[in-house]
Amino acid sequence: MQSTLGQVQERTPVRRGTEMIAPVAAAPTVKEIPYDYVARFILRGNAPNKRVQEVINISTDGAFVAVAIGYSFIATPIPPISVPGTNIPPNLIQLLAERLFVRLCGIDFKYSIIDSSTGRELQNLAIHNIAGLGEANGNRPFRPMAKPMLFQPRSTIRIEIEEISVGPQYENAELYMVLHGYKMLGYGIG
Numbered sequence: 001m002q003s004t005l006g007q008v009q010e011r012t013p014v015r016r017g018t019e020m021i022a023p024v025a026a027a028p029t030v031k032e033i034p035y036d037y038v039a040r041f042i043l044r045g046n047a048p049n050k051r052v053q054e055v056i057n058i059s060t061d062g063a064f065v066a067v068a069i070g071y072s073f074i075a076t077p078i079p080p081i082s083v084p085g086t087n088i089p090p091n092l093i094q095l096l097a098e099r100l101f102v103r104l105c106g107i108d109f110k111y112s113i114i115d116s117s118t119g120r121e122l123q124n125l126a127i128h129n130i131a132g133l134g135e136a137n138g139n140r141p142f143r144p145m146a147k148p149m150l151f152q153p154r155s156t157i158r159i160e161i162e163e164i165s166v167g168p169q170y171e172n173a174e175l176y177m178v179l180h181g182y183k184m185l186g187y188g189i190g
Contacts, residue, residue, distance in 0.1 A: 045170030053160040062185040070142035074174040108164035117155035
């Protein structure tokens with residue numbers, strides 16, 4: 001059953017057949033709510049092949065089903081730039097320079113995802129971000145999973161990033177990886 005944005009849907013197991021004579025207690029229901037888990041990485045930007053990792057802990061209130069994955073990148077701010085002999089405000093030049101940088105350069109990294117609680121790796125090698133997710137400028141920003149992935153309550157997801165891009169604009173830059181999906185409240189907790 002798919003959830004509609006902003007609405008909670010309920011699932012109730014259905015019993016088939018006419019052999020039911022005595023009344024049966026109400027079956028437990030599972031509510032699905034839209035939910036995203038986010039991993040935040042602070043990049044070094046000065047060491048290619050440097051690996052950073054983050055762990056996402058699935059809460060205890062229900063299972064999580066990931067249906068898509070995406071990422072975003074926030075570059076390190078460029079120092080104010082001024083152009084001698086013009087009236088253009090430095091903050092406008094800086095704003096344009098930052099947007100141009102992100103549009104032209106973007107970011108290169110490899111990533112791997114592991115369900116730490118089961119030891120299940122989701123790929124055999126680290127994947128380049130453009131091959132697996134698309135570009136940060138919006139070309140294919142969210143990739144649907146080939147098959148929705150169920151993560152049980154109290155499980156952990158470890159995401160490892162291997163930096164490729166280097167330079168001052170990547171030092172202390174922020175990279176966010178997002179698992180889009182929904183929680184199934186009450187599922188798998190007892």
